[in-house]
Amino acid sequence: GLMLFGGGHGKGYVYEQGVLVGHSSITQVNFGPQLGGQSFAEIIFFKDKGALDTFKKGNYELSAQATAIVVKSGMATNTDYSNGVAVFVKPKSGLMAELTVGGQKFTYKAY
Template sequence: MSVKADEFTDTIEIYKKSQVVAPFFTSAYGYAVFPTIGKGGFVVGGAFGKGHVYQGGKVTGEASLIKVSVGFQAGGQAFSEMIFFEDKRAYEEFISGEFEFDAAASAVAITAGVQAKAGSEGASASATAGPATGKQAKADYYKGMVVFTHAKGGLMYEASVGGQKFSFKSKE
């Protein structure tokens, strides 16, 4: 995998600084970390990222994220993403091989001043000054998972359809 281990540590530390995200690190069964997801498009768009899946504080495998979307969109953006698994059932569902968020799944943006939802339902926002400033949206599990995003740069408007699809490869 081409993503460096310290990129994962750095990304996790960013999320731990968020008052909204921090409690999930102690209560979740496990989580997935994607340090950098690049997305872009003009009418047809896509996103791709590689990440690690953790359970009990240890890496259990690697995950890949892809998203293809069709609809009004223009621009490009880079962001990181964390997915927390509420329990063993949610974790097992994610690592089962091919997992896809349905259209109702969304993510909470932890960047400053942003209270909008972002993610697989297509809405997104990015304005960044760090996760520890500004009022942040409340987050809760949806079907055993909760997703957070942090904008790293770029600008993109998107009103599209399409879900994020994940594949998992065990470390063993």
């Protein structure tokens, strides 16, 4: 059915220079007309140590106001970083029609 609020939650791992350094969780909230459901994988690249250190402080947020560049799967591999961050999203399954505004909030715990 048609919904006005949506959300999601997930968990992932944080690597620095190929070494597993911690884990992260993501909470996503959307507001606006949306129909369907989807599953996706998301990978975030940090341009430099400063950008990664900001993420590792915890309570990191990405918003619809283009805090980061979001690149859909299949687009060019050369991307620009916005505020030191590039985000790649790969749909896994589902079909979603939406016109929403929202954001993602991340937490980080070091190993």
